[in-house]
Amino acid sequence: MSSSKRITKELTDCTNHPPPNISISLPSDSNISLWHITLSAPAESIYHPGKFGLIVQFPVEYPFKPPQITFATRIYHPNITNESNGSICLSLLKTDNWKPSTKIVTVLEAIRQLLVEPQPDDPLETRIAEQYKNERKEFEKEAKAYVNKYAKGSVKFNTADAAGSSTTGGEGAP
């Protein structure tokens, strides 16, 4: 299948030239379309020194359909849903905007950048976005509290959540 060739190539590229702050592992050797990412918040972001787990699920139609990416680690952020399985709002990942030539590295870098610069005008969590805009101090306090509570120590990819996300990600599969 064409998608496995593409994913293998992207995986090789990422392993040979690992993007900064990002490490990749495969939870299962037999399934190349499910990736576990560990994202270390860059030093200039308020989430530093948190480490965040991301689950990447490549759909069967990849790269014609965008990959599904969720946060496995809870995070207090205007563009990421505040729950154990955090969805991300990123225009790059919307079906209308997705380009088949976009590489996963680009997406991961965009997510890393989202930690540095939240986009409160395009929020998933309106309350957090409001706070980010109007009460930055409060926001930072809360975000740091989340980092201390959830994003310290070794990153956990809750398997139950991962399974949940893979079923949603695998839509259209026989």
Place this chain on the structure above:
Amino acid sequence: MDTDDEFMSTVSSEEDMLPDDSDNDISGDDDFGFDDEPDPDLDIQHDIGQTKRAPYDVKFTVHQPQDIQQQQDVLVDEVNMILNISKEEAAILLRHFRWNKERLLEDYMDNHDKVLEAAGLSQATAGPPKLEVIPGFCCDICCEEEEGLQSFALKCGHRFCVDCYRHYLGQKIREEGEAARIQCPAEGCNIIIDARSLDLLVTAELTERYHKLLNRTYVEDKETLKWCPAPDCQNAIECGIKKKDLTRIVPTVSCLCSHRFCFGCILNDHQPAPCELVKKWLKKCADDSETANWISANTKECPKCNSTIEKNGGCNHMTCRKCKHEFCWMCMGLWSEHGTSWYNCNRFEEKSGLDARDAQAKSRVSLERYLHYYNRYANHEQSARLDKDLYAKTEKKMVQLQKESGMSWIEVQYLSSASMALQTCRQTLMWTYAFAFYLARNNLTTIFEDNQKDLELAVESLSEMFEKPVNELADSRLKVDIMDKTSYCNKRRIILLDDTARNLAEGKWIFNVEFSNPTPIGGPSSRK
């Protein structure tokens, strides 16, 4: 093609058609009080531009699929010649400018680099699109690099293998319904794929769908064009009425498929009520707000803790379950003030209960008022729905009548005219009630209600005649009666629409609700 004539023929058949310049008829009719109206009527007719157009009538054109295609071709050819660019590029530019040729030309002359870039066109010149085999090529999408792999690139030079390109285009066209703005698959590249390149890449079936979608965007992009909403109808209607005109006119148009709808909001014909009132009315009818009205009309609030109480029996001595407050249900006053006149409140003038009673009464009146209009509206709506089957029934009746009376098909046509008149008049009547609900009380409203009443009486009596069994219909006197009544109904409808449209255009109606975008008083300037 101008379809005014078609439009009129669906309103009324030729014999009962009222001349459009029916001013004399109306003002000559003393019963309806048109005498007190000032004279600017004639000005309105001038404003609307055509001497023969009635004030409730708008100018529109029906375009069939081949017309729509041809219009695009003409514009593309013009731009193609003036700017000396390929037809495909001209089409992309026109779509970018929403088919506003003048603006395109102006902006292009101003700064053609900027225009080309914004529209997703490359300035690079290249020959006709072709598939190529490039040695050492590796497709960036599927990472395939076998020898002899066919590849394609738009003018931007981003090259992908043919299979990936096909898959990409197929998904965009078939799944996402995209056509006019399909970009090059390369990340961050906004070059738009042109029709010629597309034809080269995909199957005939997809090409057909692609062109259908392009046609659709043409109609959707142009403010003056709208699709006929009737199922399976492929025509589009062109009409110059703008959104801001909608407080002054109700632009009912009629498609060649005989569907009559409002150009402003695409709903079925709702003359004489303007779009905004229609929206408000439909929302009101669908809303639960009326449940709230029921509650306030049938329940009372405890004067102390405001809990809602429905009295379901028993005496007037109420003790609130929540706060134990004791009061009289009749006057809402304190029970302790009632003295010895238990169970018989005679203290109606007591101040403590007056305010509570006022609020109750108001709510009840407003509910009753709403129900008055709603019931009549719903009644005509239902009848109009039943009348939809009526057409089939009418045809049967006509055949039967032909057999029994020996009349010819032409001679029984009067039944079809009657059925048509019934439907259109009921449709109008239905909306007169929604319209009246929002009217403030004044002289104009009284005239309106008289017109409404006359139309309603005429419609009901025609309806009754029409329902008569076939053996009675064969009576030639009844035939004449039905023909007369049909003609009368159509006349009454036109008089009503004429009056409402005229006053609407002049901004004379006073509504008991605010319009969200009131047009400034001072004549329908927008209609010039």
